[in-house]
Amino acid sequence: MKFLKQIYLLVALVSTLVATKMSAQSFEPTKQGLQFSAQDLDIKIEFYSNNIVRVYKTPKGVSYDKKSLSVVKSPEKTVVNFEQKGNNKLLKSSSIQVEVNPVTGGISFYDASGKLLLKDKDYGTQFSAIDDGGTPSFKVREGFLLDKNEAVYGVGQIMDNKFNRRNSSHHMQNENMSTYSPYFMSVKGYGVFWDNNSISDYNDNPQELSFSGIGHCADYYFMYGKNADGVIAQVRDLTGKAPMLPLWAYGFFQSKERYHTQDESLDVLKKYRKLQVPIDVIIQDWRYWPEYQKSDSLWNSQSFDKERFPDPKKWVNEIHKLNAKLLIVTWPGFGPKTDQRKEFDSKNMIINFDSWPPKSGARPYDVFNPEALNIYWRYLNKGIFSYIGNDGWWLDSTEPDHINVKESDFLLPTHLGTYRSVKNGFSLMHNKGIATNQRLTSTDKRVVILTRSGFLGQQLYGSNTWSGDVQSTWEMLEKQIPAALNYTLMGIPNWNSDIGGFFAGRWKKDGGNMSPEFQELYVRWMQFGAFTPMMRSHGTDLPREIWNFGDRGTWCFDAQEKIINLRYKLLPYIYSTSWEVSNYNGTFMRPLVMDFAADTKTHEIGNEYLFGRSFLVAPVTKYKAKIWPVYLPQGSDWYNFWTNEYYKGGQTVTTDTPVDILPLYVKSGSIVPFGPKVQYATEKKWDNLEIRVYPGANGEFLLYEDENDNYNYEKGVYSTIKFKWNDLEKTLTIEDRKGNFSGMIKSRKFRIILVKPNQTIADNSTEITKSVFYNGKQTHVKL
Missing domain, CATH: 3.20.20.80 (Glycosidases)
Structure with a gap:
């Protein structure tokens, strides 16, 4: 018996030594990663940064020099540490860890603390040889393992009225109204871009999430950002920042x-x-x-x-x-x-x-x-x-x-x-x-x-x-919202739709532009459009200019004029948000999960969003809806924009929605600049802005200004003014102005309003808490 135990121990020792030797021979270190062969695949793993890892696979012995149409980033110098983990190799940057199995080809991604984020499946990559128009190629498939209840977003602009992309399948072929990219973002704070431009398929089921398409390689980027904003920052780092629009x-x-x-x-x-x-x-x-x-x-x-x-x-x-x-x-x-x-x-x-x-x-x-x-x-x-x-x-x-x-x-x-x-x-x-x-x-x-x-x-x-040539229906208006949110979660911030829907011929028999239902649909769509990056009226069958819906004094004309004027009043807020998008990798249309991921209810909400950091928008998408349920996420308190009614987060509230009212809430701690009433964006200078402070939390806002339409901002020709609200001390600090540009306002007035819960601010209110003259130097305003 003792002899047999010695034999077993000897065999085990030899096996371990052989396995270790095989493991050591399997991996070939590279400058910022490694390459190895497994399952008849040549696999290369390369860190592009501390947060981005590229995984590149080809059939064994079949080399291919991939030229990406999307990726503009070159690998930056990154310190990568290598460790042995049993027979597997562990690669570590300061942000992520990558574990590689030399036998199965499986790759696991972890955060810096060792928490599992995603698995590239063992034996999950497949290359099936095909003839592609006379050129030898492959049908390529890549499979991943996710947590059972892990929510993911992205994939594209899809008109199915769904937000969470789990347990869905999509034939990714870009056509009118269908815009896809082989990309998904997880609520766990990572994203994956499968870099393939072919007509492809996305499939997620309880067994795996997979991409498949035509190509000569399987090529994807794993990006870790800790949260949605962080992932989008990595996407922009990899594929390009969004420039300022005028x-x-x-x-x-x-x-x-x-x-x-x-x-x-x-x-x-x-x-x-x-x-x-x-x-x-x-x-x-x-x-x-x-x-x-x-x-x-x-x-x-x-x-x-x-x-x-x-x-x-x-x-x-x-x-x-x-x-x-x-x-x-x-x-x-x-x-x-x-x-x-x-x-x-x-x-x-x-x-x-x-x-x-x-x-x-x-x-x-x-x-x-x-x-x-x-x-x-x-x-x-x-x-x-x-x-x-x-x-x-x-x-x-x-x-x-x-x-x-x-x-x-x-x-x-x-x-x-x-x-x-x-x-x-x-x-x-x-x-x-x-x-x-x-x-x-x-x-x-x-x-x-x-x-x-x-x-x-x-x-x-x-x-x-x-969003393409969409039909003019309530159902299509409803579908626009989650489609837009998933599209912008891909890191592409600019999106819009035809206000009123493109094809409106169905309404001719009901009176065309004078149809009460079409008028209401158009107004509701315009309210939604006012809180998208581009507010654009367009369509066929029925004209969309405002006078085609009646004269001033009729409800449809007045409701349109009201929301257009609000859009223009918010231009200082919107343009400053554009700077955040461009300079800090921000997002205009922010699904609630971006800012309130800890509130699990937000993981499935695709019919509400934040516009910028302050406004919660809940578009009305039903005919004759006089009230509308709005979920206010836990993690903030909220003000009804129209009434200043104050609510605790973590509850659904019922909002009165007469036809000229869009359900709109402001996050506590927000600082919102309002511009002058104008007929076009640059008609008046912003020398007398109204600054509304919504108390209940600390907050800050960066007011951005430049020459409005050229690329001098890329040379530093712009200015910023930071506003900071201390809720405990009830003090607004307007910091030193930074930067300058031709035509910059050097001295100006800010009209400060401290919003009082449950007290309405009348239009053109004279109830200004304080007027502050500002010449670019820091000032404190006690409210």
Whole structure:
């Protein structure tokens, strides 16, 4: 018996030594990670920073040099410590730990304290060989293990009225109204970006969460941020920060399908000015180009019909004289008789499937070809930007539209492979080409792009994605909210939708613009739109300009005017939030889970959100709703914006919602600046701002100002003023102003209001607690 025990011990010792030797031989250290082979895979793990780890896998012996369309970050110098953990290897930065199993290929991610965050499954990566349009490739699948009740978000803008993306499956193919990226964020404070631009699939079930698509590698980034803001900061570090948009881009936009002549759009602006309803932007939709009456062979020629737009330079000058801006549409597809199409065809830079409009012969250019991006801009700049001096772009059909679909279309070649292997990156590259070329052409105007699709990384290009050609229904309004919140949780902060919904023909039989239900739907949608990054009215079938709903004094006109005026009063708050988004990786539309993750009820709430750090918004999405339930998260107290009624957090309250009232609450400790009443964003200086302090907690606010529309802010040409509220001492400190810029207000007045719980502040109130003259030096205001 003793002899047998000695044999067992000897065998165990030999096995341990062999395993240790095999383990040591399996791993090859690299500068900031390691590489090894397991399960017929070559696997490379590399720290891009203390918080970001890249995992890269290919079939064993099959090398592939991946060029990302989204990732702009190079690995930064990171101290990585290596330890042995049994037969596994442990890699540690200051923020995360990565455990690697050399046999199964499994990878586990932990925080610095050793708390498990995520598992890349043992045997969870699969490569199935396929023929991809004549090129050997793979169907790639990557599986992860999550906690059973772990909430995740992201994946894209999905119109299913769901917020938490667990236990759902999605075919990720970017189309009109469906905008996907293979990314998810966990409530545990990490995110995963599976860097693949192909038509893909997301599937989550109790066994695993997986991505699958076409490619030559499995390539993903694990990002740890501790909380949602931290994850978004890592996303922006990896794929690009969001630049500042100009101040005017946060005003009101008006468009329709479509203004037929230059005089028609000018008349619209003139009428807004005559009515003294604020507006900043008019948008010109399609078919301003020649010969559209005969055919669409000149579709998107990026030139102007001489009869309907006889003097486009004068047209834009007149728009500017009316203190407004112009966005003009351009498409990725070109009709067969356009000069652009002829050049693209001659250089094999067209993706040969039919695009919009039907029977036109229009086809999209190859956005994946860098030379094609430059050619596109050459025509766009010559025909429009440098010719007429427009202020921004409406990039329609950036999925792009695909009609008369054939399966073989998806195997068509592009510069980077088959169309199906890169399709979801189309919008990203189209936006990139225009944004980067405009910046090379001029730095006097910030890039402003309205686009119908998106992909992770597009935030780098001044893009604002809208939700597509949605139906004008209450159900669709309701679906906009969680779709927007999941989209912005991908780190892409700018989003909007057609106020009132695009297709409104269903309402014609009920009186069109005079239909009481359509009017109410439009007003409720506009209230929602006022608390999105872009407030834009647009649609077809029924005109959307404010006077089409009645005259001033009628409820529908007055309700619209009220919310538009509120949007403009909040411009100092919104523009300062834009600086937080750009400089500090902030988010405009903040799901409650971002700020109140400890309150587990917020994990499933996708119909409310914070706009900036202070305003809780709960849009009304039902007809004739006179009251509306609003959940106020635990962790703060809350003020009803309209009445100043004061509530403790952690409860659902019933809010009175007459048609002109949007359920709106302000977080205690908030400091909110209100600007002057204006007709356009830059009409008046902010030299007499109202500053409202909502007591109940300490708080601070950073007021940001700059030259409003150029890139000088990137050179430090801006100013900030920090306000700090000490709730115990009831003291507001206005700190020293930092920075300066041309035209900066050096001396100004702040009208301070200490909001009193349950006491309403009347409009244009004279009940100012204190008026403070401020010359840039720190001052304390005792309230």
